[in-house]
Amino acid sequence: MAATYPENYRYTKEHEWVVVEGDTATIGITDYAQKELGDVVYVDLPQPGDSVVAGKTMGSVESVKAVSDVYSPVTGEVIEVNQKLADAPEKVNEDPHGEAWMVKVRLSNPAEVESLLTAAEYQSYIEGSES
Amino acid sequence: MRYLPKSDDERREMLAELGLESLDDLYAHLPEEVLLREPLKLGPGKSEYEITDYFRRLSGRNVAGRPCFLGAGAYCHYRPVLVDVLVGRGEFLTAYTPYQAEISQGTLMTIFEFQTMLCQLTGMEVANASVYDGSTAVPEAVQMARRITRRDRVVVANTVHPEYRQVLETYARHQGLETAVTGYVRDTGMADLEEIERETDERTAAVLIQSPNFFGVVEDVRQAAEIAHAKGALLIVVFTEPVAYGVLEPPRQADIVAGELQSFAIAPSYGGPYAGVIATRQKYIRQLPGRLVGRTKDIEGRGAYCLTLTTREQHIRREKATSNICTNQALVALMATIFMTVYGKRGLRELAEQNLAKAHYLAGKVPQKFFGPFFNEFVAHSAVRKPAEVNARLMERGIVGGLPLGRFYPELEDCLLLCATEMARREDMDAVAEAILGR
Amino acid sequence: MIKKARQHVSQNESLIFERSSPGKRAYQLPPLDVPAVDPKDALGAGNVREEIGGFPEVSEVEVVRHFTRLSTYNYAIDHGMYPLGSCTMKYNPRVNEAVAALEGLRWIHPYQPDESVQGALEVIAALENALCEITGMDAVTLQPAAGAHGELTGMLLVRAALEAEGRPRRVVLVPDSAHGTNPASVAMAGYQVRNIASNEKGMVDLAALEAAVDEDTAALMVTNPNTLGVFEENIVAVARILHAKGALLYMDGANMNALAGISRPGEFGVDVMHLNLHKTFSTPHGGGGPGSGPVAVKKRLEPFLPLPRLVNEEAGWRWDYGRPQSIGRVRAFYGNFGVLVRALAYILAHGGEGLRRATLDAILNAVYVRKKLEPYYELPHKAPTMHECVFSDARQAGRGVRTMDIAKRLIDYGFHPYTVSFPLIVKGAIMIEPTETESKQELDLFIDAMISIAREAEENPELVKGAPHMTRIRRVDEVTAARKPVVRWTREEEK
Structure with missing residues (x-):
C-alpha cells in the first residue's frame, strides 16, 4: 500500500521531511526511508543548542544491519529533540511522519524550505527510484 | 603435502570435469609478468617430527619456566590445567567468529559470561567481548571518550605503562588528538593529581591513569574522577594486573575502564597473544568499540545469544566506524573466563591475598623507592649494584630478575621494578634481596 | 536429501x-x-x-x-567444510598447537633480556624471512595483532613515507568491492576515503583510476585477488598509474591463499601489504581471534616500520629501538608471538612446493564448485575464478528466498554458511571459498546440498525461509537484542 505523504510537508532526496510552523521546523525521516531501513533499533540525534546546516549530517538511524545518516533539510539551531525515540526507536517504523519526529529547529533562513520537494515531487521521485 | 586431502586421481577427475589438463591451467589467465619467476626458496616440506624437533631446539635456547620477578604488563601466574584442556577443544579452537548464531551458541555464551564477569570485576555496567590487548585498548578508550565528549585533548599520567603511552602516541599523531603527559609524586610513586588538575580543562576529553600503576602503586581513583568530572571530562582507568581486583576496590568512579587480562591464565608467550577489554557505563554502550554479545530469544521463544549493536562495526559503517577492530581475542578471552570460573569469588580473593603477601615480604627486605600502597609489584632501589648487574647475578642462579627502570624513566636508573606473584617462593625472594643488597 | x-x-x-x-x-x-x-x-x-x-x-x-x-553448540572446522568467502577457513594442523605449547616458547616474559630469548627471536626472524620470500617484499613487521591492525599500520607507513618525502597527501582510493575494514583503517590513519567503482568484470577500472589519481592521492588500497575471487588482470598497469603520480599501491593480503607459490605481490608493483596469518597460514580462528596481521614493505618503506626492529649482531639477535623515522609503536611488546610460532610451523610443513600445491588445490576447489553450481545459481561476474567464487540469489529471490535463507538452510545440511551479502557490489551475494583442505567427497556433499536447496527454493520456499530447522535454537530476534541490549547476566534477570 502506498503511503500518504502529507501535502503541507516538504521533502529531500535523502528522504527527510520537514514541516514549518512560524520560525520552527520539525524534521523526521519519510515512510519510504523507514521501509528501506527495516526495523529501526537506534536513533542518534543532535543535542538542543547544536546548530545544523542544510544538506549536512545531523544524526543517524540504525537498523540491525544498516546505518543511515540523517541530513538536515534546513539551517538553524536545534531547540528540541524527540526524547521518546531513545527508548522507543520502533516509533520510526510505526509513525514516521507523526510521533517519530526527530528534532525541532529554529530556522535561520526560512526561505530554504521553498527549494525542497513538495509531496507530489517527492512521490514521483521515489517512484522513479523504485523501478 | 599431508594437509591436502586429495589423491592425484581425484585431482585429475576434477580437472577433467573442468575441461583442464593440468593444475597449472588453473591460473593460465594470469598475465605472464605477474607469475613467479623461480620456485620459492623455502626448502622442502618438513615432517611432523622435523618440525617438533626444530622448535624444541629453539625452545631450548630460551631461558624459560624459571622463577621470574618480571611484571610490568605481563605476569607469571599459575595456569590451571583445565584452561588448556577446554580451550583446546576443536569446537572452540577451530570455530569462526559467531556471526551465525544458530551454530555458535557455545562461543556466544562464553563471551556473554566473559562480559558479565568483567563487569562484576571492574564495577562497570557493560564490557565488550575483548580487544587485541591492553595497549591497543588505550587509544580505543580515548577515541571513545572523544566521541562522547566531542573534545580532542587527553591528559595522561606518566605512571601509565610506557609502551601503552607510546601506542597512544602513534594513534594520536594522525587523529588530531592532543596529549598532555603529567608526572608522578617523587615519594609516593602516585600520579601527580595536582598537575593533572592543572592540565585538565574544558577542552579535555579524558584523564587517563592506571591503577595499580606501572610502579605497582594503587592510585587515588576517587580523586582523579573528581578532577576529571569537575571539568566535564571522563576518567579512563587502565589496568595491567587484574588479579589485583580480587582484593582491590575496583575503579567504580571511572567512566571507562581499559585493561589487559594476560594475568588470567594467558601464558606470557613473549608478549602475545593476550586479550584486552574495555568496560564502561550503560549509557555509553553505543560508543563502545569491539564486539558485543547480547541475550535475546529465537523465533520459538527459547533463550539465545547473538552478536549485537553490529552497526558500530566497520563492515557496516566503513569509514565512519567507531574503530577498525575486526577480530576480538575470543579464544584468549575464553582462557580468562575459564580462569575466573575456576577461581571464582573466593579463589580470586585468596589468590590476590597471596600475591599481596609475597610482594610485601620481598618489599620488606629491600629498599623501596616509593611508599604509596602497592599490590604485587613495587620499585626497589638498588643502590649497591646496578639493576643490570643484579639481574645478571640472579640469572646465574637460574632466576629471572626485575625490570631495570632506566629504560623508561631515566631518573630511576638505579631502580628495579619487581613483581612477586603466588608463584614466587620464599627462598628465591631471599636470593633477590641478597642480590640487591650486595650480599 | x-x-x-x-x-x-x-x-x-x-x-x-x-x-x-x-x-x-x-x-x-x-x-x-x-x-x-x-x-x-x-x-x-x-x-x-x-x-x-x-x-x-x-x-x-x-x-x-x-x-x-x-x-558442542558450535560448528567448527574440525566438524567440516566452512565455505566462508574471504575468511580462508582451512584445517588447523595440530602440530602447530603442540609446538606453540612448548614451555620454552610459551613461558617466556617479554621483558627478559634479549640474550635469554634467542630461540624466540630466531622464530621471529625465520618467519619474517619466509614472509618476505612468499610475498616478494623486502621487509616485514610481525607486530600488528590482526588484519585490520595491519591495515592501519600499513596506512601509517604510507603516510610516514610520503611525509618524509615532503609531499603530504590527503586521499586514499578504495574500490567499492573492498572489505569494510579498509575504509575504516584509512580514516583512522587520517586519510580521506574516496571510493572508486569497479568495471563490469569486477576489476579496478583503469580509466576511472587514471581520472582519480592526482597529486593528492596517497595510495590505492586494493585486494588482489579481489573479493569476487578475481585476479586484477591489469595490476601492473594499476601500479604504474599510481607510481607515475607518486602514489603508493597498498595490497590487502586477505586473499593471499590464491597466490602463495604462484605469484608475488612484490613483483607486480605492490609497495606495502598486510597478511592474515589466521587465514593463509592457518592459525586457528578460535571463535574470533587471536589473529595476526604482519605488514610487508618494499625497501623504501622499511625505515618507517614500527618499533622495535629485530637486528642480527655478532652476539646474536637484538631489538633495535633507534629508528628515528619509525611510525612508533603499534602495540606493546612484539606481536602475537604464539600465533607467529604456529604460522612458521605451517610454512615449514609445506615448504615452497607445498605452498604452491596448496594454492593450486584451493583454486581447483573453487573453480570446481563454481562449475558445478553455475547451472543453479546466478553468477554475476564471469571473470576467471581464483580461490573463491561469488554467486547471487537473483534466481531464488523471485520466490522470496534470499541469500541469508539459503545460508541458514545450509546449516540443516551440516555445513557452515558461506559469506552472506558481501561483497557489496553483488546484490544478494553468495560468496564461497572452499580452501584447499576440503576433500572431493566433502565438496561433492556441499555441491549436492546447494543444488538441493536451489530445488527447495523452487518447490518449497517456506522450508528454506524458515531454516534452520535442526539446530538447538532457530533464527534469533536480533531486533530486540539491538533495541534493548542485554549484554550481561544479573541476578534479577534470573528470576
Missing part, C-alpha cells in the same frame, strides 16, 4: 552463574610460605573491596562439563 548431518542429543547448559552456590570450589592454593598480610593494612581500608558480587562458585567437574557442553 540431507546426507551429511542428522540430529543428536546435546546437553542443556545454563550460564555458569546459575550453577553457582556458596562454598563450592574448583581451586586449591598451596600454603603461604611467607607471613599473611592484612589487605587493609597494606592497601588502606578504603582500597579494599567487598566480595565480587555475582562471581561464580562452582566445582571442578562442573567447570569441565559447563565448557564442554557449550563447546
Whole structure:
C-alpha cells in the first residue's frame, strides 16, 4: 500500500521531511526511508543548542544491519529533540511522519524550505527510484 | 603435502570435469609478468617430527619456566590445567567468529559470561567481548571518550605503562588528538593529581591513569574522577594486573575502564597473544568499540545469544566506524573466563591475598623507592649494584630478575621494578634481596 | 536429501552463574610460605573491596562439563567444510598447537633480556624471512595483532613515507568491492576515503583510476585477488598509474591463499601489504581471534616500520629501538608471538612446493564448485575464478528466498554458511571459498546440498525461509537484542 505523504510537508532526496510552523521546523525521516531501513533499533540525534546546516549530517538511524545518516533539510539551531525515540526507536517504523519526529529547529533562513520537494515531487521521485 | 586431502586421481577427475589438463591451467589467465619467476626458496616440506624437533631446539635456547620477578604488563601466574584442556577443544579452537548464531551458541555464551564477569570485576555496567590487548585498548578508550565528549585533548599520567603511552602516541599523531603527559609524586610513586588538575580543562576529553600503576602503586581513583568530572571530562582507568581486583576496590568512579587480562591464565608467550577489554557505563554502550554479545530469544521463544549493536562495526559503517577492530581475542578471552570460573569469588580473593603477601615480604627486605600502597609489584632501589648487574647475578642462579627502570624513566636508573606473584617462593625472594643488597 | 548431518542429543547448559552456590570450589592454593598480610593494612581500608558480587562458585567437574557442553553448540572446522568467502577457513594442523605449547616458547616474559630469548627471536626472524620470500617484499613487521591492525599500520607507513618525502597527501582510493575494514583503517590513519567503482568484470577500472589519481592521492588500497575471487588482470598497469603520480599501491593480503607459490605481490608493483596469518597460514580462528596481521614493505618503506626492529649482531639477535623515522609503536611488546610460532610451523610443513600445491588445490576447489553450481545459481561476474567464487540469489529471490535463507538452510545440511551479502557490489551475494583442505567427497556433499536447496527454493520456499530447522535454537530476534541490549547476566534477570 502506498503511503500518504502529507501535502503541507516538504521533502529531500535523502528522504527527510520537514514541516514549518512560524520560525520552527520539525524534521523526521519519510515512510519510504523507514521501509528501506527495516526495523529501526537506534536513533542518534543532535543535542538542543547544536546548530545544523542544510544538506549536512545531523544524526543517524540504525537498523540491525544498516546505518543511515540523517541530513538536515534546513539551517538553524536545534531547540528540541524527540526524547521518546531513545527508548522507543520502533516509533520510526510505526509513525514516521507523526510521533517519530526527530528534532525541532529554529530556522535561520526560512526561505530554504521553498527549494525542497513538495509531496507530489517527492512521490514521483521515489517512484522513479523504485523501478 | 599431508594437509591436502586429495589423491592425484581425484585431482585429475576434477580437472577433467573442468575441461583442464593440468593444475597449472588453473591460473593460465594470469598475465605472464605477474607469475613467479623461480620456485620459492623455502626448502622442502618438513615432517611432523622435523618440525617438533626444530622448535624444541629453539625452545631450548630460551631461558624459560624459571622463577621470574618480571611484571610490568605481563605476569607469571599459575595456569590451571583445565584452561588448556577446554580451550583446546576443536569446537572452540577451530570455530569462526559467531556471526551465525544458530551454530555458535557455545562461543556466544562464553563471551556473554566473559562480559558479565568483567563487569562484576571492574564495577562497570557493560564490557565488550575483548580487544587485541591492553595497549591497543588505550587509544580505543580515548577515541571513545572523544566521541562522547566531542573534545580532542587527553591528559595522561606518566605512571601509565610506557609502551601503552607510546601506542597512544602513534594513534594520536594522525587523529588530531592532543596529549598532555603529567608526572608522578617523587615519594609516593602516585600520579601527580595536582598537575593533572592543572592540565585538565574544558577542552579535555579524558584523564587517563592506571591503577595499580606501572610502579605497582594503587592510585587515588576517587580523586582523579573528581578532577576529571569537575571539568566535564571522563576518567579512563587502565589496568595491567587484574588479579589485583580480587582484593582491590575496583575503579567504580571511572567512566571507562581499559585493561589487559594476560594475568588470567594467558601464558606470557613473549608478549602475545593476550586479550584486552574495555568496560564502561550503560549509557555509553553505543560508543563502545569491539564486539558485543547480547541475550535475546529465537523465533520459538527459547533463550539465545547473538552478536549485537553490529552497526558500530566497520563492515557496516566503513569509514565512519567507531574503530577498525575486526577480530576480538575470543579464544584468549575464553582462557580468562575459564580462569575466573575456576577461581571464582573466593579463589580470586585468596589468590590476590597471596600475591599481596609475597610482594610485601620481598618489599620488606629491600629498599623501596616509593611508599604509596602497592599490590604485587613495587620499585626497589638498588643502590649497591646496578639493576643490570643484579639481574645478571640472579640469572646465574637460574632466576629471572626485575625490570631495570632506566629504560623508561631515566631518573630511576638505579631502580628495579619487581613483581612477586603466588608463584614466587620464599627462598628465591631471599636470593633477590641478597642480590640487591650486595650480599 | 540431507546426507551429511542428522540430529543428536546435546546437553542443556545454563550460564555458569546459575550453577553457582556458596562454598563450592574448583581451586586449591598451596600454603603461604611467607607471613599473611592484612589487605587493609597494606592497601588502606578504603582500597579494599567487598566480595565480587555475582562471581561464580562452582566445582571442578562442573567447570569441565559447563565448557564442554557449550563447546558442542558450535560448528567448527574440525566438524567440516566452512565455505566462508574471504575468511580462508582451512584445517588447523595440530602440530602447530603442540609446538606453540612448548614451555620454552610459551613461558617466556617479554621483558627478559634479549640474550635469554634467542630461540624466540630466531622464530621471529625465520618467519619474517619466509614472509618476505612468499610475498616478494623486502621487509616485514610481525607486530600488528590482526588484519585490520595491519591495515592501519600499513596506512601509517604510507603516510610516514610520503611525509618524509615532503609531499603530504590527503586521499586514499578504495574500490567499492573492498572489505569494510579498509575504509575504516584509512580514516583512522587520517586519510580521506574516496571510493572508486569497479568495471563490469569486477576489476579496478583503469580509466576511472587514471581520472582519480592526482597529486593528492596517497595510495590505492586494493585486494588482489579481489573479493569476487578475481585476479586484477591489469595490476601492473594499476601500479604504474599510481607510481607515475607518486602514489603508493597498498595490497590487502586477505586473499593471499590464491597466490602463495604462484605469484608475488612484490613483483607486480605492490609497495606495502598486510597478511592474515589466521587465514593463509592457518592459525586457528578460535571463535574470533587471536589473529595476526604482519605488514610487508618494499625497501623504501622499511625505515618507517614500527618499533622495535629485530637486528642480527655478532652476539646474536637484538631489538633495535633507534629508528628515528619509525611510525612508533603499534602495540606493546612484539606481536602475537604464539600465533607467529604456529604460522612458521605451517610454512615449514609445506615448504615452497607445498605452498604452491596448496594454492593450486584451493583454486581447483573453487573453480570446481563454481562449475558445478553455475547451472543453479546466478553468477554475476564471469571473470576467471581464483580461490573463491561469488554467486547471487537473483534466481531464488523471485520466490522470496534470499541469500541469508539459503545460508541458514545450509546449516540443516551440516555445513557452515558461506559469506552472506558481501561483497557489496553483488546484490544478494553468495560468496564461497572452499580452501584447499576440503576433500572431493566433502565438496561433492556441499555441491549436492546447494543444488538441493536451489530445488527447495523452487518447490518449497517456506522450508528454506524458515531454516534452520535442526539446530538447538532457530533464527534469533536480533531486533530486540539491538533495541534493548542485554549484554550481561544479573541476578534479577534470573528470576
